[in-house]
Amino acid sequence: MKGFNLEIVTPDGLAFSGEAESLLVHTDDGDVEILAGHMDYMASVATGRARIITGGVSKFASCSGGFLTVLGGEVRLAAVTFEFADKIDVERAKKAKERAESKLTTATDEREIALAKARLERALTRIKVAGL
């Protein structure tokens, strides 16, 4: 399969850089898979699982919030967090899930509820991806 140049940047540094055959991310408008030769495109990325196929091997990752651009065959994904399945700390995610759940039952402030919901979503994604 034909490949393209993929770069994934996060605020904590470069998460991936190199050739890939496919990038699948969950955007705000639905799942999108980028293959080689894709037209110039951009989309905002939501919290969810992502998949990269590189060298015929698919790798899953949890990705939260960010932005995807395809420009002249170069694919860039800027994500707030991007963790490959084998790097995910499941224990931490489970704890974060419990904390967010208990917060949801007690919180009254609208902002707090939104924050807890986002945390819960991220934790659930991590747990799910780690099991893939």
Place this chain on the structure above:
Amino acid sequence: MAGASMNDIKARIKSVESTMQITKAMELVATSKLRRAKEKAEGTRPFYEVLGRAIDDVLASEEVCASPWCEKRDTGRTLYIVIAGDRGLAGGYNANIFRLMDALDSGKDSAVIPVGKKALEYYRHRKRTVISDEYEYVSSLGVSAAMGIGKEVCRGFIAGEYDRVVAVYTKFVSMLTQTPVYEQLLPLEREASSGAPECDADPEEMLERIVPYYVGGVIYSAVTESLASEQGARRTAMNAANKNASEMIDTLMLRYNRARQAIITQEITEIVSGAEAL
């Protein structure tokens, strides 16, 4: 008596020595932390650079020329995000940031989000309008907290609570130089690029989704720059403190030896003159 002053000098040497031990340890810690902090600061930049370019692309679509994100509103309040350290003993690190901020704004029509314990204390003490005291510890401020600030700031800007958002932080220029700087986050001062790529959502909605990430990314990068700067400033300050301390020990040693010599000379004189009297 000369003996008393000798003991005084000895006690001072001891106290300077123990201070030096502390400053030496602090320098070592700062040096090792500095390396890590520097790498982190450099790793953060690509994230918001990619987002910044994406924003330029979105701005290129004609419909968003009059986007509220770029709208300059001259009157009204400015929100400052001031990033300082959690601790002192870093030379002029904290003071320089506050001095820059004071030169920027007299505090009449502005509000502050202090990041870092020193910043929070400073602006509380000065009774400035402090929007949030959630970010007391800059050293443990993670990506999600920075994104939280970004989101909140964007909400406030669009709601018209403030008309300008400015980040005040210390730029890490080199190991020896750190410069306090300010950077306007909103309204966006970006230039539209030449062609807009295809996207599923409409451009205005796109901006609404990515600008908070961009602002959060810039804030996080400002935080990492500041952390590296703090360690750099502390290392320089502790290095100077070590030099001063060893100089002080040298002069005290000299004085101690002179005092000892003076006592011996005096004793000899007394014995000689005593012998002569016999």
